[in-house]
Amino acid sequence: MTILMENGDGADAVAKGGMDVEVSLGDLRKQLDDFAKARGWEQFHSPRNLLLALVGEVGELSEIFQWKGEVPRGLPDWNVSEKEHLGEELSDVLLYLVRLSHMCGVDLGRAALSKIEKNAIKYPVGRDYSRAAAAASSKWSK
Numbered sequence: 001m002t003i004l005m006e007n008g009d010g011a012d013a014v015a016k017g018g019m020d021v022e023v024s025l026g027d028l029r030k031q032l033d034d035f036a037k038a039r040g041w042e043q044f045h046s047p048r049n050l051l052l053a054l055v056g057e058v059g060e061l062s063e064i065f066q067w068k069g070e071v072p073r074g075l076p077d078w079n080v081s082e083k084e085h086l087g088e089e090l091s092d093v094l095l096y097l098v099r100l101s102h103m104c105g106v107d108l109g110r111a112a113l114s115k116i117e118k119n120a121i122k123y124p125v126g127r128d129y130s131r132a133a134a135a136a137s138s139k140w141s142k
């Protein structure tokens with residue numbers, strides 16, 4: 001599975017013709033493998049440890065938004081340093097997720113594509129999703 005990494009100001013950079021770098025989950029998995037091997041950290045990268053590290057990073061990500069109230073898409077009022085910090089925490093979450101999946105023997109790209117297909121079946125196009133609460137409930141259509 002390939003994801004697009006945006007250099008610069010996220011969605012704005014793309015709109016302004018900023019450079020995109022293509023990165024595959026496989027690339028990240030391999031780099032994380034090399035990173036852990038080089039430091040003798042494989043012994044610490046058990047599924048449970050990685051899950052706890054992932055949750056910790058989700059906490060750090062949440063702290064960035066904590067007490068700010070709702071923020072508009074694209075975060076137009078955030079400065080470069082705030083966006084850089086956000087990018088770092090998002091990356092920590094992604095990297096631990098990729099590593100955790102690998103250590104659990106799950107092909108994350110394949111699993112994600114399959115889940116998107118299941119989501120599309122569960123939430124078919126054309127239904128009334130105007131009530132957000134209804135769209136979030138798995139029982140709403142039964």
Ligand SMILES: Nc1ccn([C@H]2C[C@H](O)[C@@H](COP(=O)(O)OP(=O)(O)OP(=O)(O)O)O2)c(=O)n1
Pocket residue numbers: 041044060091092095096
């Ligand atoms: N045993 C470890 C420790 C770190 N990392 C990598 C994955 C994360 O991308 C990043 C996390 O590093 P830190 O634990 O230093 O966390 P932060 O970067 O968030 O630093 P801080 O908590 O000081 O803000 O390093 C790793 O793979 N295995």
